[in-house]
Amino acid sequence: MSQPRTRPIQKLAAAVAKCNTEAAAYGRCVIEDYNDVHRDKCAKAFMALKNCVVVASKKK
Template sequence: MQSAQKSTTSPLKRLALHSTTTCSSQATAYGKCIVATYTDVHKDCCKHEFEKFGQCLRAAVCLQETRGTRLPTDTP
């Protein structure tokens, strides 16, 4: 017998999707901050950018979850 396939996307897949598409501008801003300060890293040096990126990811993943939408790679 085959196991039933999940009709929902795993949280990791949702996170991966949104980190590269939905939240790409926030990810880019955070990445640029890290690159600009990598030789002088200190606590909270990119906190603002990281928080914006995190907020975007949480909002996007939760919104998709509440809407019940699925990724194009999901199988019915």
């Protein structure tokens, strides 16, 4: 039961690990002023990160 459930998350982790540049850009954007975080504050940076993750997870 738990075997098939953990695998997608490992795949996601591996995909995210390939997008360090985008992740760092998004992370910096959010913590730049973390007392004023609101919805979609960093939507653009996140979409870039997400696109990279989607591409990376399709490669394999």
